[in-house]
Amino acid sequence: MTRMRLTVVAALATLLASLGLHPLFEGSGWAWSGLGAIIAVAAGGALARRLRLPTAAASLVASAALLVYLTVRYAPGQALLAVAPTPGSLARLARLLSEGWEAAGRYAAPVPRGAGIELLATLGIGTVAVLVDLLAVQLRRAAPAGLPLLALYSVPAAIREENLSWVAFALGAAGFLALLLTDSREQVGLWGHPVPGRHGGGDGRARVNARSLTAAGRRLGLAAVAIAVIVPATVPGIHPRGLLDLGGGGGDGGSQTVTTPDPLVSLKRELTRLSDQVVLTYRTDDPSPDYLRLYALDRFDGDRWTYSPLRSTPDDRVAGRTLPAPPGLLTARTYAVTTRVSVAENVRNMTFLPAPYAPSRVSVKGDWRVDPESLMIYSLRDDAGGRTYSVTSVRAEPTARQLAQAGPAAADVLRRHLRLPSDIPQPVRRLADEVTEGARSQYEQAMMLQRWFAAEGGFVYDLNAAAPRGTSDLVDFLLVSKRGYCEQFAASMAMMARILGIPARVAMGYTRGSQGPDGRWVVRSRDAHAWPELYFEGAGWVRFEPTPAGTAGQGTATVPRYARPAAEEEDRPRDGEESPTAPSSSGEAERPATRPGSREPADAGDAGRAGAADDGAEDGDRLVVGWLAGGALVLLFLATPLAARLLTRRRRWSRALSSAAADGRPAARGPGGRREPSIAAAGDAAALAHAAWQELRADAIDHGVDWRSGDSPRAAARRITESLNLTGPAVEALQRLAVAEERARYATVPAPPDTLREDLRIVHEAFGAAVDLPTRWRARLAPPSALESLRETGRRAVGAVDGLALIRSRDRGRRELRRR
Amino acid sequence: MAVGTQGESYANPHPPTPSPGSSRSDASGLEDLVRIAAKIREAVESVIEGKPMAVRLALTVLLAEGHLLIEDVPGVGKTMLAKALARSIRCSVRRVQFTPDLLPSDITGVSAYNQKLREFEFKPGPVFANILVGDEVNRASPKTQSALLECMEERQVTVDGTTYRLESPFMVIATQNPVEMEGTYPLPEAQRDRFTARISMGYPDPAAELEMLDTHGQSSPLDRLTPVADAADVRALVEVVRQVHVAPSVRQYAIDLITATRRHPDLRLGASPRATLQLVRAARAYAALDDRDYVVPDDLQALAVPVLAHRLLPTAEAQLERRLPEHVVTELVNRLPVPAPHR
Missing domain, CATH: 1.10.8.80 (Magnesium chelatase subunit I, C-Terminal domain)
Incomplete structure (x- = not known):
């Protein structure tokens, strides 16, 4: 009574469940070690059963095997013959364990590799293996064996607050179901074999029965796992962040998609807020601080600028490391600046950190992460409100010449940042060319664009302009109204840059604000700003400023040195001004008129109230949007069969017709007037007849006719005629269709397809007239035939699973044959 | 001739309808087939009322170069169907009444010594015909039934080591009573396997039976039956069927x-x-x-x-x-x- 199969499956289930631990540790050493522990326990258990030891003793043997394994692996030096545990080896194991414990307490997951951690993981997995072996194999209680497996699975769930990947869940669940299935199968086997029938050759039939039971179990298990994985992922509401996230882009695999309130919506609100609330204050060693960026919006879908969905993994954490190098920044001179930012207490929903581009190191409390592409710093659960943090940034100081001589950008940058919606009108494209006429480089084009927006184009900064909605509003801004605020300026310039082939994106955040007498910079909500960032190889992402500055524009906007008109002519940069240590003499010019800071204390209270009210409104909006989206989803769901039906109908005909077209000429007529069948023409007519027949079949099923796959065409026609009581021309049309299909299937020469569509129409109308009203409407709105393809897909999936099992059993058969 | 066998030759007073030449294309061959088959069917159905399926199956077997077994209780028209089919085609038709004392040679024929010529001479049995109607085939002994084996499958007869070819078309239409009836020898499997199809007549429906009373009351409709096709027609039709x-x-x-x-x-x-x-x-x-x-x-x-x-x-x-x-x-x-x- 070794129960070998059950032992192996129990070990496998433990192994699969243990794979769920992977987000907790770095590297894969722990997994191999855990596998060894599982094998050791299974071997120990199997040995004990071979020796017919009592249950308790068997568990002891399995535990002993685990101990021996741990000794061999982690303390061979202290052990007797490197195998037998001694007090010395036990002490070493204990020491390693306490080290591991300490490391686990010190590091956040994923824990760096180390012998102690590995031992800890191995011991845990091994213990679960012992328990599973005891419950499932010794006591034959497969269902409770799920509890230790669940415990194994819940460890990462408890430690990591994020959701576990569905892969880990599916694996663990599949392992447990396999264990249940094996156990049940062995129990069914104990009932004995059914009395063999006279036919089917003795136990062949009995085995077929067991196999069909197994197949049923496998199908149920597959369906359960599939439902458990798919339903929460697709149904909004069950899962906090479903695949169909209403707020952001699509999700991806094991990483999470980050969603925040629409940045552009909040920008307008910030800018037009009556109370000019202090958002943050900062100190910096940068003599001429740059803008504080929150978002980089790299996607323009014709409706608005958004950022590509962020795929967040634990590797993206900013804590204690240098952030990824800014893309493209290679040759331009750089200098490092450190900014210490304090965000006001009453700021809400700020899940992105304002930081000067390009951040290279951030020290902040909480779980903050960086998007390696855009270097946005965000958090999945923390809020920047009330936080103080410091950012070290690498500021690039490219010269005009460097920018003018920039080579072509890398392919992936181009792919992501040149994408434009297809509906951009020609006048805008022409305008982009006109404005930049005569430019010798992309840099010059960018400069001309900036000048045109800020000065020559006749644009007026107007905060009362409506927030742009879609391309048409931008076109209106560019060609007609020419009134807008930073959002229009930034979005338009980025769009035109893309038209001209310069990679561009829209950045959002705050201008540098105004400096107080104590050297502290104060940034208020009116300093919220949007600006275009253009990409030049060698310098990376470079800020431009098309929005008019000063009192008739964005008050605190500044134009960077390389983007000032003088810089264009400036061939040789003055070293003194470029150096980070020497304060630039032109810094004064950059500095805008500072705002009086006297309103600051009064603002805080107002802003708090305003912020709260805004949050409420936003929640209400989101609720409405949610309901609308949910309603749309329900409608969509209901309309699916209809759409599927229409699509299949169209596809069916077009496929048949295209095969006809591909085959070339229509059926030629012979000299005697008789139809001269060419092979190609025969193929066409057959394809059309099949298409017509499939269409008829779908139509019949839609109208509630019991369609049997065993029916021949004429039998089907007869059945339809009888069940719907058809008469007259409909019956004739039906028979013509049946004969056409019959000829297409079985005759050498198919019938000419001339009347097929007309016949179908006649039959369709007769169907509609023959059924009652509800059936007719069901056939129109929710055709049952459309569900069939879905069912067929499911059947194929089940078939694939069964096929796998078949291959396995065939292999087994082959192995047995070889053995003989 | 032994007791219990009858050799019948039907003299056909009317000439058959002129048959089209055999050198025709498939399509017209099929048209001819349908036309001639319709005529035969019409002729047979003038005798057997209300049994279109049985008639159609009989025709099918004829055109498929097969043999037909008609099984049913006595008196439902088995023999009538066989004879009607045989009569609607102008060809040689022989009828054998199978009885328990029927001998194989009564079917295949015998070699008899000719005194005058001083040699054995083969006297062909009823099997040498285009259509052989075997009535109550399961009343003969298995030995006699087996005499049909060779001729049905191979369309030849071997007597005293000499093989004689049978004419074409050759069709055996046998009738039999259900095996449960008294005085029957069930046909062996090998024999049954040689029949292409077995049909049963079934009782006629009341209307057909009433009409039968009217028509059969005066004279046998069989006498009025005239052939509508000949053996050459059937051979041509068989050729069409093969295509x-x-x-x-x-x-x-x-x-x-x-x-x-x-x-x-x-x-x-x-x-x-x-x-x-x-x-x-x-x-x-x-x-x-x-x-x-x-x-x-x-x-x-x-x-x-x-x-x-x-x-x-x-x-x-x-x-x-x-x-x-x-x-x-x-x-x-x-x-x-x-x-x-x-x-």
């Missing part, structure tokens, strides 16, 4: 059907490969009679019971539970999906 197209999928369907009978748990003996051949051949004829130059699965379905059922042996359990081979075949036909193109 009927059987799609590979339909052939596969036939094989599936036959294979299913061999695997069915209620059957002790399944259908033979000869059954497959004859099924497809009969299907060709059936399709041609329907004015089609291709076979559809419906043909096979319609023919499955007449062509297959009499060859199958049910198991003892099935027999006890009155599950007849007919039922098994019907069940298989309903269960087996017809070949359809892959979607």
Whole structure:
């Protein structure tokens, strides 16, 4: 009574469940070690059963095997013959364990590799293996064996607050179901074999029965796992962040998609807020601080600028490391600046950190992460409100010449940042060319664009302009109204840059604000700003400023040195001004008129109230949007069969017709007037007849006719005629269709397809007239035939699973044959 | 001639309708077939009322170069059908009444010593005809029944080591009473397998029976029957039938059907490969009679019971539970999906 199969499956289930631990540790050493522990326990258990030891003793043997394994692996030096545990080896194991414990307490997951951690993981997995072996194999209680497996699975769930990947869940669940299935199968086997029938050759039939039971179990298990994985992922509401996230882009695999309130919506609100609330204050060693960026919006879908969905993994954490190098920044001179930012207490929903581009190191409390592409710093659960943090940034100081001589950008940058919606009108494209006429480089084009927006184009900064909605509003801004605020300026310039082939994106955040007498910079909500960032190889992402500055524009906007008109002519940069240590003499010019800071204390209270009210409104909006989206989803769901039906109908005909077209000429007529069948023409007519027949079949099923796959065409026609009581021309049309299909299937020469569509129409109308009203409407709105393809897909999936099992059993058969 | 045999030759007073030449294209061949078959059917149905299916099956077997077994209780018109079919075609027709003392030589013929010529001379038996009507075939002893084996399958007769070819067309129409009846020897399996189809007449419906009373009251309608075709016509029609197209999928369907009978748990003996051949051949004829130059699965379905059922042996359990081979075949036909193109 070794129960070998059950032992192996129990070990496998433990192994699969243990794979769920992977987000907790770095590297894969722990997994191999855990596998060894599982094998050791299974071997120990199997040995004990071979020796017919009592249950308790068997568990002891399995535990002993685990101990021996741990000794061999982690303390061979202290052990007797490197195998037998001694007090010395036990002490070493204990020491390693306490080290591991300490490391686990010190590091956040994923824990760096180390012998102690590995031992800890191995011991845990091994213990679960012992328990599973005891419950499932010794006591034959497969269902409770799920509890230790669940415990194994819940460890990462408890430690990591994020959701576990569905892969880990599916694996663990599949392992447990396999264990249940094996156990049940062995129990069914104990009932004995059914009395063999006279036919089917003795136990062949009995085995077929067991196999069909197994197949049923496998199908149920597959369906359960599939439902458990798919339903929460697709149904909004069950899962906090479903695949169909209403707020952001699509999700991806094991990483999470980050969603925040629409940045552009909040920008307008910030800018037009009556109370000019202090958002943050900062100190910096940068003599001429740059803008504080929150978002980089790299996607323009014709409706608005958004950022590509962020795929967040634990590797993206900013804590204690240098952030990824800014893309493209290679040759331009750089200098490092450190900014210490304090965000006001009453700021809400700020899940992105304002930081000067390009951040290279951030020290902040909480779980903050960086998007390696855009270097946005965000958090999945923390809020920047009330936080103080410091950012070290690498500021690039490219010269005009460097920018003018920039080579072509890398392919992936181009792919992501040149994408434009297809509906951009020609006048805008022409305008982009006109404005930049005569430019010798992309840099010059960018400069001309900036000048045109800020000065020559006749644009007026107007905060009362409506927030742009879609391309048409931008076109209106560019060609007609020419009134807008930073959002229009930034979005338009980025769009035109893309038209001209310069990679561009829209950045959002705050201008540098105004400096107080104590050297502290104060940034208020009116300093919220949007600006275009253009990409030049060698310098990376470079800020431009098309929005008019000063009192008739964005008050605190500044134009960077390389983007000032003088810089264009400036061939040789003055070293003194470029150096980070020497304060630039032109810094004064950059500095805008500072705002009086006297309103600051009064603002805080107002802003708090305003912020709260805004949050409420936003929640209400989101609720409405949610309901609308949910309603749309329900409608969509209901309309699916209809759409599927229409699509299949169209596809069916077009496929048949295209095969006809591909085959070339229509059926030629012979000299005697008789139809001269060419092979190609025969193929066409057959394809059309099949298409017509499939269409008829779908139509019949839609109208509630019991369609049997065993029916021949004429039998089907007869059945339809009888069940719907058809008469007259409909019956004739039906028979013509049946004969056409019959000829297409079985005759050498198919019938000419001339009347097929007309016949179908006649039959369709007769169907509609023959059924009652509800059936007719069901056939129109929710055709049952459309569900069939879905069912067929499911059947194929089940078939694939069964096929796998078949291959396995065939292999087994082959192995047995070889053995003989 | 031994007691119990009758050699009958029907003298046909009327000439047959002129038959078209044999050198015709397929399409017109099919048209001729349909036309001539309609005439024969009309002729036969003037004698046998209300049995269109039996008549059609008889014609099918004729065109499929097969042999027909008509099984039913006495008095429902078995012999009448056989004779009517034989009479509507102008060809040599012999009739043999099978009795328990009938000898094989009574069927095949004997070599008799000719005193004058001082040598043995072969006297051909009734089998040397285009249509042999064997009445109550299961009343003869198995030995005599077996005499038909060679001539039915190989269309030849061997007497005293000499082989004689039979004429074409050659068709055996045998009638028999159900085996449960008294004084019958059930046909051996090998013999049954040589019959392409077995049909039963069944009682006529009341209306047809009433009409029969009217017509048969005065004179036998058989006497008024005139041939509508001749042997050459039948040979030409058989040639047309051979050209009927059987799609590979339909052939596969036939094989599936036959294979299913061999695997069915209620059957002790399944259908033979000869059954497959004859099924497809009969299907060709059936399709041609329907004015089609291709076979559809419906043909096979319609023919499955007449062509297959009499060859199958049910198991003892099935027999006890009155599950007849007919039922098994019907069940298989309903269960087996017809070949359809892959979607």
